[in-house]
Amino acid sequence: MAKPKVGYTRRSILKTGGAALAASTLPAPMLWAQDTKNIVLRQxxxxxxxxNDVANKVxxxxxxxxxxxxxxSDSVTQRASTQPDSFDIADIEYWICKKVWPTGNLQAMDTSKIANxxxxxGxxxxxxxxxxxxxxxxxxxxSVGFVDGPGGTSFADSETGWMTLIPTIYNADTLGIRPDLIGRPIESWTELLNPEFKGKASILDISSIGIMDMAMVCEAMGEIQYGDKGNMTREEIDKTMAIFTEAKRAGQFRAFWKSFDESVNxxxxxEVVIQSMWSPAITAVKSRxxxxxxxxxKEGxxxxxxxxxxxxxxxxxxxxAAYEYINWYLSGWVGGYLMRQGYYSAVPETSKNFMSENEWGYWFEGKEATGIITSPSGDTLAQAGEIRDGGSFYDRMGAVACWNAVMDENQYMVRKWNEFIAA
Amino acid sequence: MQLKNRHILGWLEAAPLAMVLLGFLIAPIVMIVIVSFWGATEFSIYPAFEFDNYEFLFGSPVTYRVFGATFKYAFITWALTLAIGFTVAYFLAFHVRSLTMQIALFLVCTIPFWTSNIIRMISWIPFLGRNGIANQTLISWGVIDEPLEWLLYSDFAVILAFVHLYTLFMVVPIFNTMMRIDKSLLEAARDNGASGFQTLVHVIIPLTKPGIMIGTIFVVTLVMGDFITVRFMSGSQRANVGRLISNDIGLLQYPSAAATAVVLLCTVLIVIAILLRFVNIRKEL
Structure with missing residues (x-):
């Protein structure tokens, strides 16, 4: 079942065979339009x-x-590692790649075939x-982006010409706040546990991401110095959980959220004035x-x-066809589409061609909007004169303190997380 | 036609139901029990025979606390649904005289069940919220000055939703048994000088016990097996056994989830066995 679905008429098999032969003998991939329309890639x-807009555009x-x-994310991890024949293209996060790559279900990509x-x-x-x-x-x-060669199973320290994942989308996450209900500047992660917001704070109930937000808070409070927040020791996990369990018992949290919609509501x-949040959820609240x-x-x-x-x-x-898709992905249209939602594209300069000067200035350069900023679906996100929270691309991505990660002590952390929820 | 072997025919008649129960009840439970002894890595499970899952389950204080919470929810919900359900059934069976009216009112009780229980549950959230209808009304009446925080995302909210969702499961069997009570028994009690209260305690309640027991089994098993009500109404802040299982499944820890499920199943069966010691519900069936 590994092969993509192709309509098997005698003619198409002849053509497909011919094209495959051509593709494998000629140095540059060359596809014939009649054949490519039969190709189905499962992502x-x-x-x-x-x-869906991306699929239509493809x-x-x-x-x-x-x-x-x-x-x-959990199902994605499971499927990528256990059912390699059920997909052609896996769109996954880098920390998932760290788990999945050792199973050998993904193949490295030749960077010389990637135009951009x-x-x-960087x-x-x-x-x-x-x-x-x-x-x-x-x-x-x-750190998980390269391997030594096409069959490499361990990650390389530097650029080798063989890439594990072609980056598509990324962002920097922080806390969302209701400035009208707080009424004073918020500058530090410590504010999440500030008793001032007792019963009005929230954190997300997804262990692998929630623990990171907790670590940002504990470190900002000066309670714990982590060796690596992305790979905690058992002792660090215990301390972190203890601080948050105490806060939970004291009634600091109004609720925990698991889905995007819950965080928006x-x-x-x-109900909540300060909480961990994702960028599009902020947009959804604003659009109301x-x-x-x-x-x-300030901690990043x-x-x-x-x-x-x-x-x-x-x-x-x-x-x-997959390489062609990747090259198309990096050529700007998707990048522009994603950047207009507040994410970043791996090759920003190609996306620029697909954004207006106002949009580019607002989303990427952190400049004041010169006109109304709308999402790809047409909702108004900002008025003229507003600037993006956090400023320019370099201000935001330059202030990253920690990447989402999978820890060596992941299972222990998950159990502790369950205890925290039940506490 | 002469029946040659009644014995075989009897087995044949029971076979379809037996096959259904075997395939859709016994086999899955056996499977769960087997998997509960398996081992798990982060994203796969492997066959084994080890007691790690049970060891962790019984070794963790969280398990006991969560089972305690589950019993607490079950008990409080049971007490409230019984009080409300009995009252409603009593009213329908003994105060409403005409059969048409009884049927009409009984159907009115079922109206909320025409929508999904998730929707009925979630519709409480805007009502009970900090800026919800309940708080706004109370403030405008001058009853309270500050919004009540405990209305939503609390044990109160969880139990309120449970009672709302499951009271009908108490009303129906109790109403059913009450309708079967011979009215002449009530007349006899009255003729012998019993007060209304004495009739209730000495005649109606003993005769309604099987209905109460069936309702109890419904409510207790539904509450003990629930996870979604607890998650939404407590804002993920409280846990019962169902949530423990659902968290494990979300993290792909199927064997651990299976072990918890086996323990929960045994607990519920023990509870039901104890309940059945009190009342012989076969009389009812």
């Missing part, structure tokens, strides 16, 4: 970038069909946004006309990044 991943621009399946490889942001290549940047804790994308209804700020904090952001990886069972014409 699955988390909801953020599995967008059909329009490249001719082949992209089938999208959206799952939650040289323009990919975070995904040598780990540095700018030459003088320091690398944040956690599973930094570049908690904030919009005023309720003030909500994605508050930059918790960041995450996703990318697409190729199934090890992809070969021949489908593999070429």
């Amino acid at each position: 699955f991943g988390t909801g953020v970038s599995n967008l 059909k329009e621009d490249l001719g082949f069909t992209l089938e999208m399946t959206a799952l939650d 490889y040289d323009k990919i942001v 975070i995904f290549r040598d780990g540095k946004l700018m030459p003088d940047s320091t690398i944040a804790q956690g599973t930094a994308p570049h 908690l904030m919009a209804s005023g 006309g309720i003030p909500c700020v994605y508050q930059p904090l 952001y918790r960041s995450w990044g996703g990318g697409i990886g190729l199934s090890s069972s992809l070969s021949g014409m489908e593999l070429d």
Whole structure:
């Protein structure tokens, strides 16, 4: 079942065979339009970038069909590691890649076939946004971004020409606040446990991300010095949980949220005034006309990044189609689409061509909007004169303190997390 | 036609139901029991025969606290649904005289059940919230100055939702048994000089026990097996056994979830066995 679905008429088999032969003998991938329209690539991943608009645009621009399946992170991890034949393209986060790559279900990509490889942001290549940047804790994308060769099973320290995931989408997360209900500046992660917000705070009930937000708070309070927030020791996990359990018992939290909608409702209804939040949720609250700020904090952001990886069972014409898809992905249209939602593209400069000057200035450069800013679906997100929370790309991505990660003590942490919820 | 072997025919008649129960009840439970001894890595499970899952379960103080919470929810919900359910059934059976009216009022009781229970549950959230209808009304009446925080995301909210969801399961069997009580028994009690209260305690309640017991089994098993009501109404802040299981499943720890499920199943069966010691519900069936 590994092969993509192709209509098997005698003619199409002849053509497919011919094209595969051509593709494998000629140095550059060359596909014939009649054949590519029969190709189906099956992509699955988390909801953020599995967008139907992208599939439609692929059909329009490249001719082949992209089938999208959206799952939650746990299911994505499970499927990528246990059912390699059920997908052609995996759209996963870098920390998931760390878990999945050792199973051998993904194949490394030849960067010489990636047209815009040289323009990919430094975070995904040598780990540095700018030459003088320091690398944040956690599973930094570049640390799991390369392997030694096409069959490599362990991650390489530097750029090798063989990439595990092609970065697609990333962002820097922080706390969301209701400025109208708080009425004073918020500057630090410590405010999440400030007794002033007793019964009005929330944190997300997804262990692998929630623990990071907790760590940001505990470190900001000066209670714990972590060796690596992305890879805690048991002792560090215990201490972190103890601080939050105490706060929970004292009634600090109004609720915990698990889904995007819950976080939006908690904030919009005023049940909660400060909580961990995701960027599009802020947008959703704002679009209801309720003030909500994605508050930059002095300790920095918790960041995450996703990318697409190729199934090890992809070969021949489908593999070429996949490369073509990746090149198209980095060529700007998708980047522009994602950046207009508040995410970042791996190759920002190509996205610029697909954004207006106002949009580019607002989303990327952190400038005042010169006109109304709308989302790809047409909702108004900002008025003229407003600036993006946190400022420019370099201000935000330059202040990342930690990347989403999977710890060596993951199972222990999960059990402790369950205890915290039951406490 | 002469029946040659009644014995075989009897088995054949029971076979379809037996097959259904075997395939859809016994086999899945056996499977769960087997998996509860398996081991798990972060994203796979492997066959084994080990007691790690049970060891962790019984070794963790959280388990006992969570089981305690589950019993607490079950008991309080049971007491409230019984009080409300009995009163409603009593009213329907003995105060409403015409059969048409009884049927009409009984149908009115079922109206809330025409929508999904998730919707009935979630509709409490905007009502009970900090800026919800309940708080706004109380403030405008001058009863309170500050919004009541404990209305939502609390044990109160969880139990309120449970009572709302499950009272009908108490009303129906109790009403059913009450309707079967021979009215002449009530007349006899009155003729012998019993007061209304004495009739209730000495005649109606003993005769309604099987109905009460069936309602009790419904409510207790539903509350003990629930996870979604607790999650939504407590804002994920409280846990019962069902949530423990659902968290494990979300984290792909199927064997651990299976072990918890086995313990929960045994607990519920023990509770029901104890209940059945009190009342012979076969009389009812």
